[in-house]
Amino acid sequence: xxxxxxxxxxxxxxxxxxxxxxxxxxxxxxxxxxxxxxxxxxxxxxxxxxxxxxxxxxxxxxxxxxxxxxxxxxxxxxxxxxxxxxxxxxxxxxxxxxxxxxxxxxxxxxxxxxxxxxxxxxxxxxxxxxxxxxxxxxxxxxxxxxxxxxxxxxxxxxx
Amino acid sequence: xxxxxxxxxxxxxxxxxxxxxxxxxxxxxxxxxxxxxxxxxxxxxxxxxxxxxxxxxxxxxxxxxxxxxxxxxxxxxxxxxxxxxxxxxxxxxxxxxxxxxxxxxxxxxxxxxxxxxxxxxxxxxxxxxxxxxxxxxxxxxxxxxxxxxxxxxxxxxxxxxxxxxxxxxxxxxxxxxxxxxxxxxxxxxxxxxxxxxxxxxxxxxxxxxxxxxxxxxxxxxxxxxxxxxxxxxxxxxxxxxxxxxxxxxxxxxxxxxxxxxxxxxxxxxxxxxxxxxxxxxxxxxxxxxxxxx
Numbered sequence: 001x002x003x004x005x006x007x008x009x010x011x012x013x014x015x016x017x018x019x020x021x022x023x024x025x026x027x028x029x030x031x032x033x034x035x036x037x038x039x040x041x042x043x044x045x046x047x048x049x050x051x052x053x054x055x056x057x058x059x060x061x062x063x064x065x066x067x068x069x070x071x072x073x074x075x076x077x078x079x080x081x082x083x084x085x086x087x088x089x090x091x092x093x094x095x096x097x098x099x100x101x102x103x104x105x106x107x108x109x110x111x112x113x114x115x116x117x118x119x120x121x122x123x124x125x126x127x128x129x130x131x132x133x134x135x136x137x138x139x140x141x142x143x144x145x146x147x148x149x150x151x152x153x154x155x156x157x158x159x
Numbered sequence: 160x161x162x163x164x165x166x167x168x169x170x171x172x173x174x175x176x177x178x179x180x181x182x183x184x185x186x187x188x189x190x191x192x193x194x195x196x197x198x199x200x201x202x203x204x205x206x207x208x209x210x211x212x213x214x215x216x217x218x219x220x221x222x223x224x225x226x227x228x229x230x231x232x233x234x235x236x237x238x239x240x241x242x243x244x245x246x247x248x249x250x251x252x253x254x255x256x257x258x259x260x261x262x263x264x265x266x267x268x269x270x271x272x273x274x275x276x277x278x279x280x281x282x283x284x285x286x287x288x289x290x291x292x293x294x295x296x297x298x299x300x301x302x303x304x305x306x307x308x309x310x311x312x313x314x315x316x317x318x319x320x321x322x323x324x325x326x327x328x329x330x331x332x333x334x335x336x337x338x339x340x341x342x343x344x345x346x347x348x349x350x351x352x353x354x355x356x357x358x359x360x361x362x363x364x365x366x367x368x369x370x371x372x373x374x375x376x377x378x379x380x381x382x383x384x385x386x387x388x389x390x391x392x393x394x395x396x397x398x399x400x401x402x403x404x405x406x407x408x409x410x411x412x413x414x415x416x417x418x419x420x421x422x423x424x425x426x427x428x429x430x431x432x433x434x435x436x437x438x439x440x441x442x443x444x445x446x447x448x449x450x451x452x
Contacts, residue, residue: 001169002167002169002170004160004161004165006160009160009271011161011166011168011170012170013170013171014170014171014172015171020284023284023285025286027172029170044284044285044288045285045288045292047284047285048283048284048288048291048292049295050174051283051284051292051296051301052293052296052299053174053178053295054181054294054296054299054300054302054303055174055177055178056177057172058171058172059205071315089191108163117250117251118250120250120253120254120255120307121248121250121255122255122303122304122307124272124300125248125307128248128271128272129247129248129250129255132247132248132249133247133249135427136247150249150250150251153247153249154249157247157249157258157259
């Protein structure tokens with residue numbers, strides 16, 4: 001969708017995207033010539049159409065969740081179904097993290113470089129990737145996950 | 160007054176830019192894959208997933224580099240059958256490494272991420288109206304998977320498609336002309352009728368159909384060491400594409416699939432011999448496609 005300032009015959013440019021309010025987005029465009037501003041207010045269906053494409057409306061944020069060439073998560077941001085992945089771990093996963101009432105596993109620290117690599121994982125895979133790698137590191141007595149540890153995991157699992 | 164086509168860019172919404180960038184990333188990620196083959200049917204319950212995995216094993220046994228993308232997001236079964244339910248997802252330098260079976264077949268399945276007791280769900284701004292957007296969201300998920308995982312150098316990437324003749328065509332449109340199709344039916348006129356519709360729909364879109372496999376074509380009785388009929392009447396309607404083989408139902412195989420089929424499970428059994436022949440015909444068909452393109 002593009003917007004045209006009819007009096008100036010100039011394409012309008014996006015200024016701000018407001019946070020989703022009950023499924024509605026407020027997207028403000030302005031004419032670079034006369035400065036006239038207008039807002040596009042989407043209904044939930046329109047918001048969902050864009051969200052379903054797996055893209056985000058607006059300028060790049062360069063946050064941890066984005067990487068070159070990869071569409072940003074959604075207009076709403078965040079994982080499309082991470083809540084389900086995070087709240088309904090598989091039996092294997094429950095076993096790995098100690099199970100209900102089990103002892104809390106020791107904390108494992110991620111280096112900045114390893115975190116950056118994890119950030120490239122799609123959001124719907126990330127919680128499981130994090131848990132699995134931390135378990136792999138703990139099993140080897142490591143308290144830190146760096147790029148070498150990630151490469152070791154790849155090699156170990158024949159990837 | 161300017162029209163849509165007079166204006167370059169989209170004023171900063173970046174929607175098209177993101178979609179274009181992702182398509183480029185998918186093309187780059189699949190550039191090392193020699194053949195893309197989608198295993199579909201139109202009909203559900205005919206054994207597409209089982210056949211996909213069996214073919215993958217048969218092809219792998221020939222030393223080929225194989226991966227499977229389980230595109231049946233609502234009924235993923237490859238994770239269980241291939242034994243990658245508890246797979247570890249390791250971030251590589253650019254993309255995520257693909258979980259692998261014991262014999263080295265790469266497998267992506269949503270079943271590795273979501274327990275079988277849960278249904279795939281998406282966050283939505285239009286809750287309760289999923290019929291208006293769900294298919295688009297699922298294809299966006301497929302695009303994200305294709306763009307994010309490390310497919311590397313492969314001889315074949317097999318797509319295990321969901322049921323539905325219309326879905327088969329949607330996947331064909333999404334995957335594009337590089338993808339060839341293998342259809343699966345069972346020996347019933349009902350199933351062949353649905354598969355015939357898929358053939359017709361795919362042909363209309365100029366998609367390449369390599370042929371079909373008739374699954375559950377009789378069953379293997381271990382006691383008699385013979386194939387016995389499973390369906391009352393032998394179906395004979397012409398599907399208009401070559402039959403690459405008929406696979407007998409093997410109760411042992413069904414059990415193996417439930418438990419996570421080990422590589423070579425079918426070796427020496429009638430179904431295994433037939434699958435090897437089908438794998439060869441599939442490769443022949445793909446080679447012939449290459450020669451003609």
